[in-house]
Amino acid sequence: MEIRVVEKVLKVNDELAQAVRDRLRPLGVATVNMISAPGSGKTTLIERAVEALGAARRIQVIEGDPDTTLDAERIAATGAPVVQINTAGGCHLEANLVLRALEQLDLAPGDLLVIENVGNLVCPVSFDLGEDKRVAVVSVTEGHDKPAKYPKLFRCADLVVLNKIDLLPHVDFDVARFREYVEKLQPGVPVLDVSCRTGEGVDAWADWLRALGPADAVR
Secondary structure, eight states: OHHHHHHHHHHHHHHHHHHHHHHHGGGTOEEEEEEEOTTSSHHHHHHHHHHHHGGGSOEEEEEEESSOSHHHHHHHHTTOOEEEEEOTTOSSOOHHHHHHHHTTOOOOTTOEEEEEOOSOSSGGGGOOOSOSEEEEEEEGGGOTTHHHHSHHHHHHOSEEEEEOGGGGGGSOOOHHHHHHHHHHHSTTOOEEEOOTTTOTTHHHHHHHHHTOOGGGOOO
16 A cells, blocks of 8 residues: 555656656756755855856756755855755655746746755655756765665766765775775766865866756656
8 A cells, every 4th residue: 555655656746747847848947956965065066066157057946955944045145046945854855846946936048957955865866856967966974885875876866976075084985985886886977076175076067067958868
């Protein structure tokens, strides 16, 4: 019985995710779903991307969080349009919430929509939000075994960002093993080493976003 309920929920979600795509693709808007554990640095990565892309490509943001508007306030301070979704304790965003949030954004042709999902490495992976690309973010403070422990995310990610690499001298994180785990799960998926504090890898992150088009969808 529980399995049937879950299947029904996912089926409805997939239909709404397609509605998101049907709405955004005619506009030429590419959509990115960022998934990570709490505290990995997703918000800072978005801030740096907004700064790096500037007027060349406008980024609009949907912020998912169980409570508070703290991350949305940070994004708003960059000048990027942002909508906050509070899930009231929910562990992930769903396509119906994204569809509603779109009503509050004035998306234009060529814009990039970035969805910062709720911090969680499990639940968000099962829910399609109508995105064109998924980005998995892992900070070096979390441990190099995250891909092995949470393989589903890394099997479906279009990009893996290894974040906060400036902290490597201070933590027990084996970069080679991390990359080995990722490669075994999805051979060839790009992995970017990034430090928002020093700026290392930020240009590569911005370039990856800049190159995205709505036809890049893989799901």
